[in-house]
Amino acid sequence: MESEIDINGDSDLLQMLIDADPVDVIVLVDFLTDSGKGRLAMASEVREALESAKKKSKFSRGVLLLMIRELQHFGGNSFVNLFRRNGVPYAEIVADVLSHVGGTGGKNEPVASMELKVLEKLLSDAWEKMSAQEQADFSKGFQNETGPLGVSYAAIQAAIRRGGPAAIQAALLATGAFARLAMGGALAAGTSLVAGRAAGLAFGPIGVALSGIAGAHTLTSQAYRVTVPCVVQIAYIRQKSTLVTCPSCEVPTPKTSKFCSECGAGLAL
Template sequence: MSQITDIHLAEVLNSASQDDLAILVDHITDKGAGRIALASDVCARLYAAAQRKELGDAEKTLIAEELQRYAGNTIMNIFRGGEGIPYRELLCDVATRFKIDVSPVESVADIEMAIIKKVLIQSVDKMTPEEREEMAKQLGAKRVVGAGPIASSALIALIRSTGFAPYKLAAIVANAIARALLGRGLSFAATGTLMRGISVLSGPVGWAITILWASVDLASPAYRITVPCVLQIAFMRQAAIVRLCSNCEGELAQHAAFCMHCGTKVPDSTWATEQAAA
């Protein structure tokens, strides 16, 4: 049984696929090359287990512990007994880095998605007008009106209206970051409608995210670990909670009564049941 003490990390790591955990390990260990703040034996153990796709409870606990240590100030970690900081504190620190205001009552999932959307928006801002126009065309719009922030806002609104719910947004950003830093993308198990459209955005958004990553001022080397890890964890959390339509495999919005892709009634929807009985 996993000994992960942080509930926000436990619920994600314990339900994640081996492929997704392996991406997280590569971010933490620098693809097995090691980092100054990471013990060589821990690095070797995590990387070897990831290569074999045998990351068990003990390795998941190590992932959580190392991620929390990276995020904490070294001196403060001594006073904490070397345990690092809670994931929510790590997450709020990353959000602050991206100039995102966080409410004390916001859930961890909501904060993660706020970071995902901020990265996406900043990436669109990095695009040329021609790239924005091309993306809009691929998404079914004739053109994006405006320039600069106005054009970026219009394009983001278009992305949302096209049905890119949290899972897909998180997948696009996490995949682009993995490709930029690790040289390989995520392994998507899902097929069909669920992943439809991701290829449309992965190209231009992926290029923009790569440019954004290169230009972001990350004063502390720890951010070069915690930021991509947060983006990967955000994707993993959404992958754990996403619901699929039984008919078309499309992603269902939270509390949806019917599938927005094919109209099939969601079996566990109280609202849909009441409407059908009316």
């Protein structure tokens, strides 16, 4: 029964996943279940329920409750050990992941802000390992209202912190790196978005740098192999939910805008 599934008050996360594109939720299923192969800390009936929903590309409220509870259990495992039975709220998972990747957050900092800091840290570590040409190529994927940001990670970092398109691009690249590690380069339905939007960056030399950083942050325990990429994907889902696609030019624009920033067309509110 749904009423029996305790998700530690994460009703906001539940609603966000209810509203999400199923293809994006499928990515979470793959990270949680190790692409359907299963994990030591996950019961077989849970894996089967998630895989069944994935095949149908339909996620009921009950399945999403189950998914959140499993993520919370993996979060609890990262704090103590692999067999901890009690889950932890998503905010604690994000704070733990941020600390794990070497970032810092403030007390009572909003979850969305911590998610963006995780993206910043993963990409900044990869940036330091790129050549000058790779940095230039990487920078082309990030723009603000006036155009390309230029070869400057400080400008990219500032754009990510504002959320929206730059944060979505960062999350796509990071998710692609995790998928490359976890799935041997074979993309799930959701992560195939990376191939369409950032294939050259995700699977060229830049992708190698990102994958190296992703691996360094996930190989310490099975729990972090789940929580780190799941936080990245949830950050993507959250930022994507703040945008609307312009019906005229198909450029993503903040939902709070009355007009498209690219072509000036009016947006339905």
